[in-house]
Amino acid sequence: MKRNVIGILAHVDSGKTTLSEAMMYVSGNLSKLGRVDHKNAFLDNFRLERERGITIFSKQAVLRFENAEFTLLDTPGHVDFSAETERTLQVLDYAILVVSGTDGVQSHTLTLWKLLQKYHVPCFIFVNKMDMDGADKALVFSQLKAKLSENCVDFTAEREELYENIALCDDILLEKYSETDLVEEKDIVKVIRERKAFPCLFGSALKLDGVDEFLHLLNRYTTEKEYGTEFAAKVYKITEDKAGGRLTHMKITGGQLRVKDILPAKKNINSEKVNQIRIYSGEKFTAVDVAESGTICAVTGISFALPGDGLGTESDTGLPVLEPVLTYSVILPDNVDAHTALAKLRLLEVEDPQLNIEWDDLNGCIRIRLMGDIQLEILKSIIEERFGFSVGFGQGSIIYKETIADTVEGVGHFEPLRHYAEVHLLLQPAERNSGLSFYSDCPEDKLDKNWQRLILTHLYEKTHIGVMTGSPITDMEIILKAGRAHPKHTEGGDFRQATYRAVRQGLRTATSILLEPIYRFSLTVPAENIGRAMNDVTRMHGSFDPPETLGESAVLTGSAPVSEMRDYAREVMQYTRGNGRLAVTLKGYEPCHNAEEVIAAIGYDADSDINNTADSVFCSHGAGHTVKWDEVPKSMHLPSVLVKAPQEENVVTSARDFSQLKSQKDIFALDKELMHIFEQTYGPVHRKQYSEPKRYKAVEYNERKKKKNLPSDYNGVEYVLVDGYNVIHAWDNLRELVNEHMDLARNLLINTLCNYQGYKKCELILVFDAYKIKGHEREVEKVNNITIVYTKEAETADMYIERASYKLAKNNRVRVVTSDGMEQLIILGNGAIRVSAREFREEIDNAEAEIRRILEENNH
Numbered sequence: 001m002k003r004n005v006i007g008i009l010a011h012v013d014s015g016k017t018t019l020s021e022a023m024m025y026v027s028g029n030l031s032k033l034g035r036v037d038h039k040n041a042f043l044d045n046f047r048l049e050r051e052r053g054i055t056i057f058s059k060q061a062v063l064r065f066e067n068a069e070f071t072l073l074d075t076p077g078h079v080d081f082s083a084e085t086e087r088t089l090q091v092l093d094y095a096i097l098v099v100s101g102t103d104g105v106q107s108h109t110l111t112l113w114k115l116l117q118k119y120h121v122p123c124f125i126f127v128n129k130m131d132m133d134g135a136d137k138a139l140v141f142s143q144l145k146a147k148l149s150e151n152c153v154d155f156t157a158e159r160e161e162l163y164e165n166i167a168l169c170d171d172i173l174l175e176k177y178s179e180t181d182l183v184e185e186k187d188i189v190k191v192i193r194e195r196k197a198f199p200c201l202f203g204s205a206l207k208l209d210g211v212d213e214f215l216h217l218l219n220r221y222t223t224e225k226e227y228g229t230e231f232a233a234k235v236y237k238i239t240e241d242k243a244g245g246r247l248t249h250m251k252i253t254g255g256q257l258r259v260k261d262i263l264p265a266k267k268n269i270n271s272e273k274v275n276q277i278r279i280y281s282g283e284k285f286t287a288v289d290v291a292e293s294g295t296i297c298a299v300t301g302i303s304f305a306l307p308g309d310g311l312g313t314e315s316d317t318g319l320p321v322l323e324p325v326l327t328y329s330v331i332l333p334d335n336v337d338a339h340t341a342l343a344k345l346r347l348l349e350v351e352d353p354q355l356n357i358e359w360d361d362l363n364g365c366i367r368i369r370l371m372g373d374i375q376l377e378i379l380k381s382i383i384e385e386r387f388g389f390s391v392g393f394g395q396g397s398i399i400y401k402e403t404i405a406d407t408v409e410g411v412g413h414f415e416p417l418r419h420y421a422e423v424h425l426l427l428q429p430a431e432r433n434s435g436l437s438f439y440s441d442c443p444e445d446k447l448d449k450n451w452q453r454l455i456l457t458h459l460y461e462k463t464h465i466g467v468m469t470g471s472p473i474t475d476m477e478i479i480l481k482a483g484r485a486h487p488k489h490t491e492g493g494d495f496r497q498a499t500y501r502a503v504r505q506g507l508r509t510a511t512s513i514l515l516e517p518i519y520r521f522s523l524t525v526p527a528e529n530i531g532r533a534m535n536d537v538t539r540m541h542g543s544f545d546p547p548e549t550l551g552e553s554a555v556l557t558g559s560a561p562v563s564e565m566r567d568y569a570r571e572v573m574q575y576t577r578g579n580g581r582l583a584v585t586l587k588g589y590e591p592c593h594n595a596e597e598v599i600a601a602i603g604y605d606a607d608s609d610i611n612n613t614a615d616s617v618f619c620s621h622g623a624g625h626t627v628k629w630d631e632v633p634k635s636m637h638l639p640s641v642l643v644k645a646p647q648e649e650n651v652v653t654s655a656r657d658f659s660q661l662k663s664q665k666d667i668f669a670l671d672k673e674l675m676h677i678f679e680q681t682y683g684p685v686h687r688k689q690y691s692e693p694k695r696y697k698a699v700e701y702n703e704r705k706k707k708k709n710l711p712s713d714y715n716g717v718e719y720v721l722v723d724g725y726n727v728i729h730a731w732d733n734l735r736e737l738v739n740e741h742m743d744l745a746r747n748l749l750i751n752t753l754c755n756y757q758g759y760k761k762c763e764l765i766l767v768f769d770a771y772k773i774k775g776h777e778r779e780v781e782k783v784n785n786i787t788i789v790y791t792k793e794a795e796t797a798d799m800y801i802e803r804a805s806y807k808l809a810k811n812n813r814v815r816v817v818t819s820d821g822m823e824q825l826i827i828l829g830n831g832a833i834r835v836s837a838r839e840f841r842e843e844i845d846n847a848e849a850e851i852r853r854i855l856e857e858n859n860h
Helices: 016-026 047-052 079-089 107-118 137-148 159-167 171-180 185-193 211-221 338-351 373-387 449-461 492-509 527-539 568-575 595-602 664-669 672-682 701-706 724-730 732-738 742-760 797-808 821-829 837-859
Strands: 002-010 059-065 068-074 094-100 123-128 152-154 198-202 232-240 246-254 256-258 276-281 284-288 290-292 296-300 310-312 326-331 358-360 365-370 401-404 408-414 421-429 436-440 476-485 512-526 548-550 553-561 581-591 616-620 623-627 718-723 763-768 779-783 786-790 813-817 833-835
Touching: 002 016, 002 079, 002 107, 016 059, 016 068, 016 094, 016 123, 016 211, 059 211, 059 276, 068 211, 079 107, 079 232, 079 373, 079 581, 094 107, 107 137, 107 512, 107 581, 123 137, 123 211, 137 152, 137 198, 152 159, 159 171, 159 185, 171 185, 185 211, 198 211, 232 338, 276 290, 338 365, 338 373, 365 373, 401 421, 408 492, 421 492, 436 449, 449 476, 449 492, 476 492, 492 616, 512 527, 512 595, 527 553, 527 568, 568 581, 718 724, 718 742, 718 797, 724 732, 724 742, 724 763, 724 797, 724 837, 732 742, 742 763, 742 786, 742 837, 763 797, 797 813, 833 837
Parallel strands: 002 068, 002 094, 094 123, 123 198, 152 198, 408 616, 436 476, 718 763, 718 813, 763 786, 813 833
Antiparallel strands: 059 068, 232 246, 232 310, 246 296, 256 290, 276 284, 276 296, 326 365, 358 365, 401 512, 408 421, 421 476, 512 553, 512 581, 548 553, 616 623, 779 786
């Protein structure tokens, strides 16, 4: 038996639920035909739905017809509940879009059409209410082709015309049709499935006219989707049953689900099992032991999943297109405390995540996001019915958003004592209403992939707010371009702080734009009132298309700010004496028409928002200190990602022998980039000029300590200070040994450096932290002419090397081997030259190759 999940969508009052009822009745699945206006429709089983005559929650019905089993999902038609509709779309195989024959394509119809495009749902169109006065088939069909798609096809046309119109929807099919004058049924099925053709039928659901034909059309031109054998499922809805138990509604998109199965999901940390699998049809359900692929079911026993979650091999759904544009404060009765109310309201947020229930610290109240007044009234009733207390709502306020006008770099640094993280982000404007996108463009040899993933996680996890009004940011790409971690001191939380600060610093640097929500509206008024309507829209800073005449009425379509139009429906009812009608849907966000007024009214102060600071924390003299956001770029350890990389000829390769450098000027030329950063941060570095050394000779360490002031013409000594553990964690061969035993890695490094020192004849000092040794005193030992220092307790290798390089670099040539960014800057300021662990590895490889060459020559 063929199985399909079919959703029914429509603008409110188009007869969507009536069509669902008629299809169930005509197919023999209902013995009695219910009606919405009689408050006995099969799928409107919620009390408030029957009282108001609208669908509030999506409902499920199992429809068996001939050789097919269709699961119908009846969705809300009112714009205030469109988020429920969007959640349902992600589990559909096909959709039925119901259009009123008297009203044609309306504003919310266009929104639904865009959602169907986004979720790639094939669509059949049923034009309803064709029995009513004013219904015009030709007019409505022309609207379908003009406003929805040129590929809308009238399936009531004659066979030859029908085949020709279908063939025009696909180039390959057209070529085939031109040769044979036929279109096979499998080809029609294919173009419908690929959203290249949209079958249209006309009828009256209330009169059952065209319903049987529509059922046959669905059965003939739909095909069952193929699924994989591995378990997968998509959660689209959370509800409560009559006993108060949690129901998780899902579609099985791969394999099968059995009772007592543990649902595979990252969130299922407690290994929750499925207690019961229910197949609902209206209010009633059938419990089954197994749900096969393609089944819509509700399960009990799990509490971790939320709408949009993917289970098994199924991926999570991205951010929704439709979102609330109004936020309200919740007014609680005197006998209910805020903590209790917040906990209960969180249960509603699980069912509808877009409520975004949160505690407003500034105003000391609970805030909730809603689509409009109808949803607000329904929510009041639901709270009273489920939780036993009545609430009120304050005056709703507009949810503004912010974006940027230009591309900027955002930098964040977090370095209190024994912590370290630095992040460089590129913030650039994106297409309007595209939301936020995050990705990395940082080489893995610059920052490990695990740190990059962590930074992206921190970008995703937070609602980042703008700097003008504290509103959420949108419509931009945030790209990770560079970052730095410390091999010993960086923790996960360090990158969270650096990332948040980098985003914020970039926003402070950029030119910000305040965005406001815009309604797309359709205004129907008596013809004599169209002038007033046009003036009103102009006054509201809106725009509109030329009005259309529809009998004695005129229809004005266009867009206007939500802040101006939100209460306009009442005004329309007054000046048209109840004969006008305003329908609105969210178009998206556009630059605010009165930005200065809004910014002043909100009064947000970015400098006072300590929870969203743009400043960074740096370490100096063993303590962290704050650097203001506008001064941060000068103090960063990594160069700006907006600065062009230095030319190749200005870089001395690591393979170059250090002995080739004849003067201190040559030494510092080797590190121009780091010197530039250092001088940006701490000011110009002024050094004494020394004449060229005439000769070199090795002297004992104790003798060198006694020489305080050497003349400018001196017998200089070349020193190499090596941060041991830094090198161990940087070299692949040593890092692998760490997992077995640290001693193995340490001994291999010592042996390697002994060979290097014997070849170079330099003074090599290898420094190790006093790892895990409480009360340890500094130890110094000699191994084959290299000096090994084990620092004392609470003394890091960094600290020892900083002091040693400061003393030694006064009268000697000193190189420090480390990849620690902060240490590199400090030793450079001391007059030493830094060598990264990677560069030092290349030097040693070259030295070992030269040693092998010499040995081979001597053996011959």
